[in-house]
Amino acid sequence: MTDIKLSEGSLKAIMSGEDVQNPVMQILGTKKIPGGNTERYRVLISDGVNINSFAMLATQLNDLIVNGSLCEFTIVQIKRHIVSGVASNSAMNRSVMIILELDIIKTGTEIGFKIGNPQSLTADSSSTQQPAVVAKPQTNGSSTAAASGNRTNGIGGAGGSATQTHPIVSLSPYQNKWTIKARVTNKTPIREWNNARGSGKLFSIDLLDDSGEIRATMFNAECDRFHDMIEKDKVYFISNCTLKPANKKFSSINNDYEMSFTHATTVIPCNEEEVGDMPSVKYTFVPLKSIVEISPDENIDVLGVCIDAAELSSVTGKTNQKTYTKRDITLVDQSQASVTMTLWGKDAETFDASNKPVVAVKAARVQEFQGGKTLSLSMSSVLSLNPDIPEGHKLQGWYSNQSNTKFEPVSQRTGGGAGAGGNMILIREIQDQQLGMGDKADYCSVRGIIQVFRGSNTTYKACPSQDCNKKVIDQNNGMYRCEKCAKEYNTFNYRLILPVMIGDWTNSVWVTLFQAEAESILGVTAQDVGESTEDHPSLKKALFSQYAFRLRAKMEHYNDEKKLKITCAGIKKIDHLDLSKKFIAEIKELAGLGSAN
């Protein structure tokens, strides 16, 4: 027998809206809830007298299921929970208990049996010990009307306790009789749109409660009605909105749905007392190292120490002539990676990196730049400096103990080596993986031997002005005309465009090398090659040398013909000793030899 006592009757009390502190219960089973993009688990939980099969685990506790900590018979103490709208016995059938925080008191294997003979709470609630219960009395005067049931008509008065609102995670398009109590964690300015499908204006907000978050958008009339009223960081009761599946591409908000306000929507500000301990941001941080795996245009939450910040600069938009202020900052974290993140406008102007602040960003946009990944803040991003959150303090503590840590730069454009973002592949795999077949360029790295040079016409006469490099036209009078600069010069620079065939044991491909990489391989300057009247001898010397090539593959269209164009975005010498060590380690691990771990 066990000496642990379950909190008998606590489930009944909780589901009736009573405030029960730290009840001890037993897990009798867990089950993954099918559908949806978010992994979510339902738990069968017992207090020794009753079983509740309408309990769910907040997603931040999913790990406990995955690592087996919440197996059958586990005894837990529930430290924090919420219940969806309950006020009457009849509503119990539909209410859901969400476990937000728990401690494991004893593992399931230690216990090994079901305690007591608990009966289903929902199937037979009339026969259980207590009569019908109503929600605990409210603290303000407007409670009488509100306490009569699971309200279907939005907020009646300004009342409403936590037990009478619905958790955000419980919202779905299939049920629209709900009221949420949520904090506005972000609010966009009004934006107007005009496209083939019509025009209008809108703004959106991000809403957060203990259970989760959701984005809400206000169009046209609702845009006018709510824009001035709704304030960032304030808490509101909101009801009567419509829900639809969220398009993940445009938001990092962790919810499969998003809501639109309608003419029927009501929004009531919470008074101070009602706000309670409503959380103020919910992050799902991505380790900086993993950013290489994330597709461009996705939004992610990141946390890092800012170890460097560039000067403020300004850029002009490509499509409009607007000037934007920007500042690039560098973040590092415990994954021993660094990333470049661009701040814009006011965030850029006011940013101060002098004290190496911890920076948290909700919804930073992932971008690809020359094969590396960078981050950029957008309209929907929220920047927070030295946030008062456990992860932030932990990171700060960790960083203060680092001295010579080398950070893998995920934003670096060249990365010929096998480092982060290197995705070292075999040359055959360029075809196998259909690299370059999509709309965007694909990057990869290969180890290849230079097998063939195109020996002649490897240089061209380029515009001498800074950063132009366009081909100039020899006017045959000592002057060279650049069409791009619309100018004539009395000089030019030679530049290299060097097609080479590189191969490994699986295949060969033609790759175009440009100035820097070509000079590095040849060991001579473009000028030398250009001025040489015959094929430069350096070409022969470089033949059969081996490098790690960073490649960029993209489909190019010439008239009706499509052709895969592969250019070199960087090269790196191969450290054969180091590489051999890596191979040996891999072989050992594959063969199950030695002590890899």
Next chain:
DNA sequence: CCCCCCCC
């Protein structure tokens, strides 16, 4: 119903 979010 938007989904623009910038520059190398």
